[in-house]
């Protein structure tokens with residue numbers, strides 16, 4: 541039987557993970573990425589002035605990122621991470637200096653809560669309120685619908701100092717969004733999964749290589765080893781889904797001179813089919829594009 545041909549659109553974490561699993565499962569897999577490099581919102585690039593490689597995206601992973609860590613294991617990239625023995629994060633304050641959220645050597649479930657209670661950049665009262673607030677937020681589910689992180693923190697009585705020295709850095713680091721706009725429900729999920737799910741979930745795994753190298757290199761290798769193809773600089777201009785009985789039948793176009801032309805694409809639908817409208821999408825630079833091409837995977 542001929543293997544099913546699947547085209548994955550987008551070479552970020554999600555697209556790469558899907559393509560790796562499809563290729564390994566025996567599907568004829570083609571991954572198309574609009575930009576000239578893989579990684580999506582998580583990539584590294586060389587600074588044009590200093591030449592230094594800069595990471596953009598989640599360069600520090602928590603143990604609670606189980607799917608991301610599974611994915612790295614799956615593509616053989618786990619050894620590129622250095623995992624902390626216990627949670628330890630330093631925060632800097634202009635006047636108070638450095639303070640650590642650091643877990644003591646106590647049994648697992650107690651580690652992260654005690655790390656909050658020992659946080660030096662807050663007074664004793666604020667630390668207790670910090671811990672109680674974290675517990676209350678983590679326990680709240682539907683009650684947070686429609687609330688922002690800033691509103692939810694006010695609901696559980698967090699002081700401006702606690703917000704400035706702990707909550708806001710945490711919200712921005714984990715949600716990539718200011719507390720005034722970030723939704724409270726996913727933030728509560730972060731607290732539940734990171735601070736109240738045991739010691740392994742709370743500790744950090746830091747990449748020992750640039751972010752692109754951490755996972756796009758090995759992911760591409762895994763796709764190609766499974767017989768798949770990865771094409772960068774290939775923007776999909778349209779998807780034309782046919783009747784429900786043929787799910788996934790789609791067509792694609794590419795704007796990359798180096799990539800195969802639309803007519804050479806092994807789309808499942810015939811080119812003459814009404815579903816197939818190959819046309820070139822203008823290549824656009826994303827707002828988050830790096831100033832120069834990143835390290836290629």
Ligand SMILES: Cc1cc2nc3c(=O)[nH]c(=O)nc-3n(C[C@H](O)[C@H](O)[C@H](O)COP(=O)(O)OP(=O)(O)OC[C@H]3O[C@@H](n4cnc5c(N)ncnc54)[C@H](O)[C@@H]3O)c2cc1C
Nearest residue numbers: 550551552553554555573574580581582597598714775776
């Ligand atoms: C600074 C920063 C910090 C972050 N920190 C964390 C964190 O601590 N924890 C966490 O969980 N997450 C974090 N994130 C978010 C995380 O990086 C993203 O959720 C994740 O990378 C998204 O992956 P994705 O594959 O879903 O989407 P994307 O990364 O957006 O990938 C989509 C890809 O599809 C491509 N594409 C789009 N349209 C087309 C088309 N028509 N044709 C071809 N290709 C197309 C895009 O170019 C892109 O490469 C952070 C993000 C940033 C920027």
